[in-house]
Amino acid sequence: MKDSELSDLFATPARFDDTEAFEGRVMRGLQVKLWMRQWLVVLAGFVGGLYALAQFVRLPEWTSGGKVAYAETFHKAAVDTDNTLRVGIEFVDVARQSFGNLLNQSGQYLTFMQTPVFFWLSFSLCLAFLGLYYAYSQEETL
Amino acid sequence: MAPISEKRDLPRLGDVDIVRLCLTNDRQAFAELVRRHGATLRTHLRRMGAQGADADDMAQEAFMICHEHLGEYRFDGPFAGWLKKIASRRYLKKVRGNAKYLFTDDMSAFEPEAVTPDNGFKAHNLDAALGRLRPVERLCVTLNFSGDLSHQEIADELKIPLGTVKSHIKRALDQLKAILSPSPEMKPAILETGS
Numbered sequence: 001m002k003d004s005e006l007s008d009l010f011a012t013p014a015r016f017d018d019t020e021a022f023e024g025r026v027m028r029g030l031q032v033k034l035w036m037r038q039w040l041v042v043l044a045g046f047v048g049g050l051y052a053l054a055q056f057v058r059l060p061e062w063t064s065g066g067k068v069a070y071a072e073t074f075h076k077a078a079v080d081t082d083n084t085l086r087v088g089i090e091f092v093d094v095a096r097q098s099f100g101n102l103l104n105q106s107g108q109y110l111t112f113m114q115t116p117v118f119f120w121l122s123f124s125l126c127l128a129f130l131g132l133y134y135a136y137s138q139e140e141t142l
Numbered sequence: 143m144a145p146i147s148e149k150r151d152l153p154r155l156g157d158v159d160i161v162r163l164c165l166t167n168d169r170q171a172f173a174e175l176v177r178r179h180g181a182t183l184r185t186h187l188r189r190m191g192a193q194g195a196d197a198d199d200m201a202q203e204a205f206m207i208c209h210e211h212l213g214e215y216r217f218d219g220p221f222a223g224w225l226k227k228i229a230s231r232r233y234l235k236k237v238r239g240n241a242k243y244l245f246t247d248d249m250s251a252f253e254p255e256a257v258t259p260d261n262g263f264k265a266h267n268l269d270a271a272l273g274r275l276r277p278v279e280r281l282c283v284t285l286n287f288s289g290d291l292s293h294q295e296i297a298d299e300l301k302i303p304l305g306t307v308k309s310h311i312k313r314a315l316d317q318l319k320a321i322l323s324p325s326p327e328m329k330p331a332i333l334e335t336g337s
Binding site: 001003006007009010011012013014015016019022023025026027029030033 | 169173176177180182184186189198201206209284287318323
């Protein structure tokens with residue numbers, strides 16, 4: 001037997017019954033990877049946005065429950081029912097206050113996010129992610 | 143952007159054209175590459191010594207890495223060869239991590255029964271014959287013949303001396319030829335007419 005004949009043997013792939021299943025598996029894996037990457041970006045954007053919001057938007061003297069704000073808003077909405085823009089803005093205001101109250105009530109997150117501890121925590125977390133990403137990309141180098 | 147009519151004829155296109163389509167984020171084109179080279183890659187990994195499910199996992203990983211780094215393909219050689227190199231490095235990395243015994247000198251606990259011209263073992267196909275080789279010989283000969291790596295490249299990848307690689311390949315080739323060559327004592331069957 002010659003080397004060239006052996007080369008021919010090596011060049012001949014085996015037959016697999018599950019070719020289509022394998023193809024589906026690869027494409028699904030690819031889809032999941034892309035999906036996870038996209039959602040990681042979305043999540044990072046959301047966390048970053050929230051942090052930026054917490055840094056720049058200060059809401060002093062929040063009241064839990066926000067009864068006064070609700071009553072005032074609904075009163076104005078009732079008076080000016082035809083002013084849709086105003087009602088919309090007030091609705092957003094209510095939503096903002098509700099969201100703020102929710103955050104305030106559930107552990108003073110926004111207050112915490114404005115502290116230096118949170119900054120260093122998120123900063124080191126970002127650095128860790130970047131480090132991991134770099135290590136992973138080095139590992140995948142062809 | 144490729145015209146739609148071209149997409150419908152994916153099986154007729156060459157690898158280079160399909161890779162170019164993949165670079166435009168054409169998922170169907172990449173599926174065609176998987177369809178076209180899936181069996182080759184799975185076979186290559188099995189011949190290197192990977193077990194069935196492991197080989198398929200690594201083939202899948204290789205395709206995903208390939209998709210990620212498709213822009214780095216220089217079109218200077220067969221696409222299948224580039225794909226095999228990715229898969230080979232993936233497998234070698236795993237072997238180095240999990241099976242360090244592969245590259246040690248004392249392989250007696252892991253070696254199959256030695257093949258000699260005297261014991262007359264014959265295999266029907268290459269895969270069965272490769273199963274009779276020492277793992278490191280099998281790895282070297284497969285990387286050389288199937289992975290198209292030069293002796294020096296294999297030595298670099300496996301981090302073993304060039305001379306050792308050459309002797310592994312020579313011994314593996316001798317054994318494969320002994321196993322796969324038709325037996326000299328096999329004579330053509332004589333049909334009896336019965337008259």
